[in-house]
Amino acid sequence: MSHIYPADFASAAQQIVNAGQFLNSQGLAPATSGNYSMRLADGTLALTVSGRHKGRLVANDVMQATPDGAALDGKKPSAETALHAQLYKLYPQANAVLHAHSTSGVILTRLRKGDTITLAGYEMLKAFPGITTHETSLSIPVVDNAQDMDVLMAAIAPRLTLGLPAYLIRDHGFYVWAPTMPQAEYMSEALEHLLKCEVELEKISPRSAA
Amino acid sequence: MSHIYPADFASAAQQIVNAGQFLNSQGLAPATSGNYSMRLADGTLALTVSGRHKGRLVANDVMQATPDGAALDGKKPSAETALHAQLYKLYPQANAVLHAHSTSGVILTRLRKGDTITLAGYEMLKAFPGITTHETSLSIPVVDNAQDMDVLMAAIAPRLTLGLPAYLIRDHGFYVWAPTMPQAEYMSEALEHLLKCEVELEKISPRSAA
Amino acid sequence: MSHIYPADFASAAQQIVNAGQFLNSQGLAPATSGNYSMRLADGTLALTVSGRHKGRLVANDVMQATPDGAALDGKKPSAETALHAQLYKLYPQANAVLHAHSTSGVILTRLRKGDTITLAGYEMLKAFPGITTHETSLSIPVVDNAQDMDVLMAAIAPRLTLGLPAYLIRDHGFYVWAPTMPQAEYMSEALEHLLKCEVELEKISPRSAA
Amino acid sequence: MSHIYPADFASAAQQIVNAGQFLNSQGLAPATSGNYSMRLADGTLALTVSGRHKGRLVANDVMQATPDGAALDGKKPSAETALHAQLYKLYPQANAVLHAHSTSGVILTRLRKGDTITLAGYEMLKAFPGITTHETSLSIPVVDNAQDMDVLMAAIAPRLTLGLPAYLIRDHGFYVWAPTMPQAEYMSEALEHLLKCEVELEKISPRSAA
Numbered sequence: 001m002s003h004i005y006p007a008d009f010a011s012a013a014q015q016i017v018n019a020g021q022f023l024n025s026q027g028l029a030p031a032t033s034g035n036y037s038m039r040l041a042d043g044t045l046a047l048t049v050s051g052r053h054k055g056r057l058v059a060n061d062v063m064q065a066t067p068d069g070a071a072l073d074g075k076k077p078s079a080e081t082a083l084h085a086q087l088y089k090l091y092p093q094a095n096a097v098l099h100a101h102s103t104s105g106v107i108l109t110r111l112r113k114g115d116t117i118t119l120a121g122y123e124m125l126k127a128f129p130g131i132t133t134h135e136t137s138l139s140i141p142v143v144d145n146a147q148d149m150d151v152l153m154a155a156i157a158p159r160l161t162l163g164l165p166a167y168l169i170r171d172h173g174f175y176v177w178a179p180t181m182p183q184a185e186y187m188s189e190a191l192e193h194l195l196k197c198e199v200e201l202e203k204i205s206p207r208s209a210a
Numbered sequence: 211m212s213h214i215y216p217a218d219f220a221s222a223a224q225q226i227v228n229a230g231q232f233l234n235s236q237g238l239a240p241a242t243s244g245n246y247s248m249r250l251a252d253g254t255l256a257l258t259v260s261g262r263h264k265g266r267l268v269a270n271d272v273m274q275a276t277p278d279g280a281a282l283d284g285k286k287p288s289a290e291t292a293l294h295a296q297l298y299k300l301y302p303q304a305n306a307v308l309h310a311h312s313t314s315g316v317i318l319t320r321l322r323k324g325d326t327i328t329l330a331g332y333e334m335l336k337a338f339p340g341i342t343t344h345e346t347s348l349s350i351p352v353v354d355n356a357q358d359m360d361v362l363m364a365a366i367a368p369r370l371t372l373g374l375p376a377y378l379i380r381d382h383g384f385y386v387w388a389p390t391m392p393q394a395e396y397m398s399e400a401l402e403h404l405l406k407c408e409v410e411l412e413k414i415s416p417r418s419a420a
Numbered sequence: 421m422s423h424i425y426p427a428d429f430a431s432a433a434q435q436i437v438n439a440g441q442f443l444n445s446q447g448l449a450p451a452t453s454g455n456y457s458m459r460l461a462d463g464t465l466a467l468t469v470s471g472r473h474k475g476r477l478v479a480n481d482v483m484q485a486t487p488d489g490a491a492l493d494g495k496k497p498s499a500e501t502a503l504h505a506q507l508y509k510l511y512p513q514a515n516a517v518l519h520a521h522s523t524s525g526v527i528l529t530r531l532r533k534g535d536t537i538t539l540a541g542y543e544m545l546k547a548f549p550g551i552t553t554h555e556t557s558l559s560i561p562v563v564d565n566a567q568d569m570d571v572l573m574a575a576i577a578p579r580l581t582l583g584l585p586a587y588l589i590r591d592h593g594f595y596v597w598a599p600t601m602p603q604a605e606y607m608s609e610a611l612e613h614l615l616k617c618e619v620e621l622e623k624i625s626p627r628s629a630a
Numbered sequence: 631m632s633h634i635y636p637a638d639f640a641s642a643a644q645q646i647v648n649a650g651q652f653l654n655s656q657g658l659a660p661a662t663s664g665n666y667s668m669r670l671a672d673g674t675l676a677l678t679v680s681g682r683h684k685g686r687l688v689a690n691d692v693m694q695a696t697p698d699g700a701a702l703d704g705k706k707p708s709a710e711t712a713l714h715a716q717l718y719k720l721y722p723q724a725n726a727v728l729h730a731h732s733t734s735g736v737i738l739t740r741l742r743k744g745d746t747i748t749l750a751g752y753e754m755l756k757a758f759p760g761i762t763t764h765e766t767s768l769s770i771p772v773v774d775n776a777q778d779m780d781v782l783m784a785a786i787a788p789r790l791t792l793g794l795p796a797y798l799i800r801d802h803g804f805y806v807w808a809p810t811m812p813q814a815e816y817m818s819e820a821l822e823h824l825l826k827c828e829v830e831l832e833k834i835s836p837r838s839a840a
Contacts, residue, residue: 031757031820053816101754103823107830110751121320123355123382124311127241133357134381145753147763171764172753186241186263193240193313200317202834203623204412331530333565333592334521337451343567344591396451396473403450403523410527413833414622541740543775543802544731547661553777554801606683610661613733620737624832 012038012046013062015096015181020048022185023100024055028192033101033173037084038181043067045088050078082149083156087177090160094177096184101173104195109170111202115142117168119194127190128165129178140191142168166191222248222256223272225306225391230258232395233310234265238402243311243383247294248391253277255298260288292359293366297387300370304387306394311383314405319380321412325352327378329404337400338375339388350401352378376401432458432466433482435516435601440468442605443520444475448612453521453593457504458601463487465508470498502569503576507597510580514597516604521593524615529590531622535562537588539614547610548585549598560611562588586611642668642676643692645726645811650678652815653730654685658822663731663803667714668811673697675718680708712779713786717807720790724807726814731803734825739800741832745772747798749824757820758795759808770804770821771797796821 016036023029023036034054037047045065048054052061063075069085071077084097108117119125120137128138141159146152156167165187166176174191178184226246233239233246244264247257255275258264262271273285279295281287294307318327329335330347338348351369356362366377375397376386384401388394436456443449443456454474457467465485468474472481483495489505491497504517528537539545540557548558561579566572576587585607586596594611598604646666653659653666664684667677675695678684682691693705699715701707714727738747749755750767758768771789776782786797795817796806804821808814 030754030823031816033754033757033820053812101823103827103830106752106754106827107834110827110831111834121355121381122316123379124241124243124316127243134355135357145751145764147765169753171751182263190241190243193311197313197316197320199830199834200313200409200413201320203830204317204321204409331565331591332526333589334450334453334526337453344565345567392473400451400453403521407523407526407530410523410619410623411530414527414531414619541775541801542736543799544660544663544736547663554775555777602683606661610663613660613731617733617736617740620733620829620833621740624737624741624829 009040009044009046009062009064010059012040013059016046016048016062017057017059019096019098019181019185020054020057023098023188024053026189026192028100028102028188029054030101030103035078035080035084035099037081037088037097039067039088039095040064044072045069045081045084047077047081047084049075079147079149082153083175086153086157087160087175091177093179095179096181097175097177098184098188099173099175100188100192102192102195104192104199105168105174106171107199108195108202109142109168109172112142116140117142117195117198119198122194122197124190124194127186130163138165140166140168140174142170144170145172219250219254219256219272219274220269222250223269226256226258226272227267227269229306229308229391229395230264230267233308233398234263236399236402238310238312238398239264240311240313245288245290245294245309247291247298247307249298249305250274254282255279255291255294257287257291257294259285289357289359292363293385296363296367297370297385301387303389305389306391307385307387308394308398309383309385310398310402312402312405314402314409315378315384316381317409318405318412319352319378319382322352326350327352327405327408329408332404332407334400334404337396340373348375350376350378350384352380354380355382429460429464429466429482429484430479432460433479436466436468436482437477437479439516439518439601439605440474440477443518443608444473446609446612448520448522448608449474450521450523455498455500455504455519457501457517459487459508459515460484464492465489465501465504467497467501467504469495499567499569502573503595506573506577507580507595511597513599515599516601517595517597518604518608519593519595520608520612522612522615524612524619525588525594526591527619528615528622529562529588529592532562536560537562537615537618539618542614542617544610544614547606550583558585560586560588560594562590564590565592639670639674639676639692639694640689642670643689646676646678646692647687647689649726649728649811649815650684650687653728653818654683656819656822658730658732658818659684660731660733665708665710665714665729667711667718667727669697669718669725670694674702675699675711675714677707677711677714679705709777709779712783713805716783716787717790717805721807723809725809726811727805727807728814728818729803729805730818730822732822732825734822734829735798735804736801737829738825738832739772739798739802742772746770747772747825747828749828752824752827754820754824757816760793768795772800773797774800775802 032051035048049063064072069081087097117140118137123134125131143155168174176187242261242263245258259273274282279291297307327350328347333344335341353365378384386397452471455468469483484492489501507517537560538557543554545551563575588594596607662681665678679693694702699711717727747770748767753764755761773785798804806817
């Protein structure tokens, strides 16, 4: 397999560049939105720097940081670096984290005021780890948006249950995490597909949506 | 013609790789969803292995199996292989089968609780074999989703009438089959176009949808 | 200018191949739908043959025919060839005709039962010849679909007024014509944009649509 | 940085060609719509000439003009050149202006009859200069469309407040301006994303839209 645990920073940087092209092709990277990371074998992180268009990344737009998100190479991390670090600490099996501004996620969290989006009965749920049947539901936590990362971290911390694959920030987007970058990419695509189905069903008949 | 009955496994594998790129470009292959196959001249099957992204297939992601779907080369078939085998047995003229997770198919089967989606009056119906006029209707069977392939096979078996080109699995996607892979690709594209028209009409006026 | 009146069949064939790639990229060429043509300097026609995917055309998929649409090279013209010939006879300035299966056109003609789709007040109307302001309306004739080309020709003939750039066939798609192929491509794109605006407005508030 | 203040006309022309490919890939350049410009170091302007498809621009489709928009090279400027010149005079920090026919912008300004579109509470608002939190709103001026550029300039002039990044022309599209072309591209993408969110929310529940 060519996609497991990146051996070094250069490999992780290339996987992050590729992820940007993929998410951008899916409409998940408008303007300079989003930030992506990987955990290296030595525990340090490779992260996108602040302010780049994710569909136009080059390897030099990826920086290296400590497990807490402090820069190791003088580059400027994005503000959301702390959220990546939080996820890596809580989910030892996660080696890739993707944060994307999802159009469907923004619409759905703006429309539904609750603190959870529940996706139920879809075959596509099997794209998430540990789910082997459509006869289930996946409850994705939704936290209100905040510019203060400490506020966001405190809001999401109690919701980050074992095995959870993703969460949503209202009016903003989603985070997904996975053992490998391709898995994180596929989960992003699956989540957007499911959120879009919910948005489409809301347009026709809210009662049909889960 | 370059697309008829594949002479050998290598040709079939390449056609399957190409079909993945095509369906992915149409939004019909999110995450690792879908599986594709061809019937070879000797009756064996070429099938996608389990768990790959269909827009990123390489020839090595295609395996060879007996007409019953048993692996001939030690690779791991996807769970749905039995559904492919079922179709090849019932439809002797079919040499290509495509299963895709259609966004419009999921939305429509979730919205309409019946066991059939009827497409009527569309010129695009002529993309399906034996249809030469828009003044007709095509009733696509819908079966409830199941993780047990025997349950799915038993549910769809009585619905697989002579000349039928496709069926839908609720909350999941569709199967199409055709004499050649390009024909199966075109029928997938046509079916998605028609399902999308129905979804769009549902948004405006359910009475306008067939 | 490289796009005016094609000097020869080979140039016209290449322009038709390019038009297929363009319309396909716009979602206007699902399955093997659509047919395209150009008028050559000697009055003969270059036309797509029957049954090809328009996003995958090669020059050999283009045939040459008399002004009446009779094959000059033994290839099989599509059934709609007569509709192309009709337009070239009525519109001497037209050298390119594009027929595409428009998703928005199908939805709108299915929803609105009248014999005209009126597009009013849009800046994009200036993409059509002779229109220099948004303060106008363009009434596109709609004829009911028919498999008998004589029926279709008879239905549309009285509606083909001087300066008309396009018409719609209900549940089917549109025809556009222009002096050059790029102009026909741009008019196809503009028409689809406008039809889509109308469909979107219908979803929210039918009274907002023209 | 490779994208700041263009040193010469050739560099600006290439950036304009690239911007056309980008906006076209986003569905923001149907037919020959839109026009783009940059301000050069000597104060002259590089502008798209009239009537070209912006996804197919070549460097020769870009002309040079005085700060007032008078041609310096005999090429024909588009009618909207005066609107570009107006923006460069009022916004000294602007070196790139993009005008695009936004589908969502047309739909929204047609639907909402007021003279402002207000975007509130979105994280994506941070794509606009001076906005550092989602807890704000951005009021984009809307002016009625007009073919007389003097009428349009007079209508928009009193609305062009300090720091404003964009305005909308009803039934037509938007203008955005920024210090560099990539920033103008990102703001176009962000604005379209936000306008699309508003259109989608209008389809479900007008009260959910800001």
